[in-house]
Amino acid sequence: MVVMGGGCGGVCVCCRGGRWRQRRKVSDRSGGGGYGSWPAVVLVSGGGGSGIKRFKYLICLLPSSFNFTYSFLFAYPNSIPHHFAMTIDGEALTEQETALYDRQIRVWGADAQRRLSKAHVLIGGMKGTVAEFCKNIVLAGVGSVTLVDDSPVTEESLNANFLIPPDAKLYTGRSVAEICCDSLKDFNPMVDVSVAKGELSSFDADFYEKFDVVVVSCCSLSIKKVINEKCRKLSKQIPFYSIDCRDSCGEIFADLQVHSCTKKHADEAVECCLQYPSFAEAIAVPWKTLPKRVSKLYLAIRVLEKFEDVEGRRPGDTSAADLPAVLKLRNELCEAQSFGESQIPDSLIGRLVSNSLEFPPVCAIIGGILGQEVIKAISRKGEPMKNFFYFDAMDGKGVIEDISTPTPTS
């Protein structure tokens, strides 16, 4: 039987030479009746006859595991061919690594995997979203993960942090970082997971020097700026990220300073170089000059951030009772920026102020996006996001916003 896919373009040159006949291109046929857009299947009798060889069948490379993705899947080459990728020092991955990481090496290549295995990541502030992020990079096989969060485990911690077993006997008296450290080690014994006690902002330059990426969460405005600056002051350019989820939306900020990497452009590997503003520089961009139709989350979160900073609140520590004060602050900030208040809807502010608890599926989504970004930054493969990412479960959009002072045109 022949299921014809027109692969020979209708006429097979190699099939000429006498005995073979022209095959018609079946994809020209329209399906009979109302059979939608699937072509009718044409059956041809099997062999036999006068010894004339018929065109028996098409060989299909039929995936036994065919995945449901849109059509450019089949045009999607497996990233940059391995033998063209940059080689760092030629050491092969261990057999254990090759077996465990097989499926992801097929995505980003062995060189990227080697780079990951040498990377040290510092993470401060461990709620649900960061738990997801940690899980992702540990599974990916980074060299080490250092957790900073001395806060005690409470029932509220259990809301979205799946690394904490819901057993008070197990978690009482231990810090969030300690408990998460124990769980994370389990996910991948090849990754070194440890805890650093103390305040992230109090560690000195020598401490930060050891790391290749810094990620902070549940961090006040001032501390965020301090840590970002620490990353920038070192001669080693350490990518800095902040990540937070409130209610069913989330924000990621990335500062990779000056970052060179390769990206794919029409099947070729192209070098690219991006420049990032610091967090302080980014949020100083006047609101009037922001990209058109910028995500309202950017603005709403800045208002809340400022409110918490001014009131000396811990990040996320707001309730419905604060709404009038927050709205007032929004108005003041808008006025100072000559910016329309209606651009930052009351309803959005209300939602973020009243429901500060993280929503677990959003933690997974934001933690997944950040995981991908950090892997890109470490491996220098693939263009990293610049420089804010927003997800809102209400509209389902995951958007990248470029909020940076435009470079002066020469």
Add this chain to the structure above:
Amino acid sequence: VDMDTIEVSNLNRQFLFRKSHVGQSKAKVARDAVLKVRPDISITAYHANVKSPEFNVDFFKEFNVVLNGLDNLDARRHVNRLCLAAGVPLIESGTTGFLGQVAVHLKDRTECYECYPKPAPKTYPVCTITSTPSKFVHCIVWAKDLLFAKLFGDKNQDNDLNVRSNDGASSSENSDDVFERRNDEDIKCFSRRIYDHVFGYNIEMALSNEETWKNRTRPKPIYARDVLSDSQKNGDLVTSDNPDNGSTDSDSVSVSAMAALGLKNPQELWSLEENSKVFFEALKLFLVKRVEEVGSLIFDKDDQLAVEFVTAAANIRAASFGIPMHSLFEAKGIAGNIIHAVATTNAIVAGLIVIEAIKVLRQDFENLRMTYCNEHPKRKMLLMPVEPFEPNKACFVCSKTPLTLEVDTSRTKFREFIEKIVRAKLGMNLPLVMHGLSLLYEVGDDLDEDMIRNYEANLDKVFSELPSSITGGTMITVEDLQQELSCNINIKHRCLFSY
């Protein structure tokens, strides 16, 4: 519900599982892992195939929502039909590398999973595989479905290995002689003979048809004598300096040509000479260490020796045709249809699935979405929501539209219809075929001997000779009772390949 057991390559993303769980049931271990974090959920694990008859419409009716994380089209279509029959919302999803997608299917409100055709798996014409490969994947298909199958698979299967364009007749008796090893024939001799035949002689034959190569690069015939050094031609390929001398060890845990030859890195590109050595060594190891399997082997990507053989054979063919060679790692991915996968995309898609599931449970149907995960932002979006599509009125699954089949009713056997159309194309698992009141075919545990004999006999008949003859203009009905799907097919007679 999951019929699979845990493998090492799952652990980079399936984080409910640990190394110590390898070999155990995914469903059961997942259940245990989740209970550790949320002990109050009621979870029932089935280590079973979702297509199994126990999961019938009544079973599906017990649920408020169904979430699919399947890895094949067949099972997805099956579940789609059951959810339609049970009236249960279905949330479909899939990921590959950095790409992902989530869709919600609600009977009568949105498209069903089968309303719009999914991108078809890539197919290749036979002549490209047998005579004019231009891509590495063509060489892999040749090495796997032709050469490997011919040497190690079922001898009774049709095989196009010696199809030559200038000679209409198949290589008939001669080809069988070539691939049959004579009783007293030395393995080295046999393997050299095979090598020279497929990489040398067959290429020379193909070259003799000038027409084929007018606009194509001519392949170069490759003979063993050209590739191996003098010492290698006479002696063993495996020398004593190789520490893992597989040929003299007693049964090693995994028989491997690579190990025997000291080739350690699956990511490395081998030279033509190295590929040839692997070819010979793998062939030898099959015939010496796994001789009882020869004649019934099917390619399996987790069979190291099979992967080595197919890689080597594909590379030699590629070299012959001027196509770039590939590492074992790459070849394995192509031959084994390995889907590349990472933890992050799966986490994102999982989050999106739960968001939609919660909407379904809250009956918030107005806000249901299909979401695409892009690798690169489109209009700033990495995650792109769209409105669900409406049902396709011409969908034969959810809209019960009749189909038309063009077939040569005087020459096509009923068996082909059952296998290629009813099972493969229409995705029916336990089919039943009727012409008017006449039952032409069915499957089931409760059939008596006579009925089974009748159906078997029907399979070998051509359409027009069935007890209830099917000719042009007839309408037949095909059903799957488990899927509660019924399909009317109008038959059009078409005489094909007329002279």
